[in-house]
Amino acid sequence: MMDPQTQAISKVTGMFLDKDLERRFEESYLNRSKNQLRRIAQAIGILFFIFIFYDFSANKSNENLVIICICRFLFLFLAIFFYYRLEFFLESSAFFKITIYELLYINLFYIIVFVYETSHFLIQAFAINVIIFGVFFLIPNILHYRIFIALYTLAGFLVVTMSKAYAGFH
Numbered sequence: 001m002m003d004p005q006t007q008a009i010s011k012v013t014g015m016f017l018d019k020d021l022e023r024r025f026e027e028s029y030l031n032r033s034k035n036q037l038r039r040i041a042q043a044i045g046i047l048f049f050i051f052i053f054y055d056f057s058a059n060k061s062n063e064n065l066v067i068i069c070i071c072r073f074l075f076l077f078l079a080i081f082f083y084y085r086l087e088f089f090l091e092s093s094a095f096f097k098i099t100i101y102e103l104l105y106i107n108l109f110y111i112i113v114f115v116y117e118t119s120h121f122l123i124q125a126f127a128i129n130v131i132i133f134g135v136f137f138l139i140p141n142i143l144h145y146r147i148f149i150a151l152y153t154l155a156g157f158l159v160v161t162m163s164k165a166y167a168g169f170h
Contacts, residue, residue, distance in 0.1 A: 045079020
């Protein structure tokens with residue numbers, strides 16, 4: 001039987017205070033989530049890439065289309081890499097790597113929103129809600145990383161939206 005002292009949980013982070021127990025819990029948690037992570041990466045990568053067809057009808061500038069296509073292909077490449085090399089992400093510092101991966105996805109989304117010729121605010125706001133929903137409920141991660149990603153996503157969307165609105169007034 002384990003000592004209750006080693007099973008203590010931090011009231012701030014919600015993590016086990018015993019580092020070895022926390023590491024074993026993370027490994028177990030992520031091993032149970034492997035197939036879910038693969039399916040999510042595959043679905044998000046394909047879905048995000050399919051919007052390339054809309055991009056060609058919504059943007060007339062070749063420069064913008066090149067940037068958007070690079071972002072979409074990079075997003076698809078990252079999804080394929082994550083799908084086939086999941087073990088790389090689950091080795092050490094798995095939650096940190098997953099968080100960096102999420103930040104890459106979100107930044108690619110912001111680049112596309114920023115270079116779009118006619119950005120539809122409500123559609124992009126819906127996309128932000130879907131991203132935050134995915135971060136909190138679909139992708140396994142530590143609570144403080146989830147909160148950081150959500151706040152980063154909201155702040156980034158505010159910056160991109162305000163930049164586009166400010167550029168439209170001048």
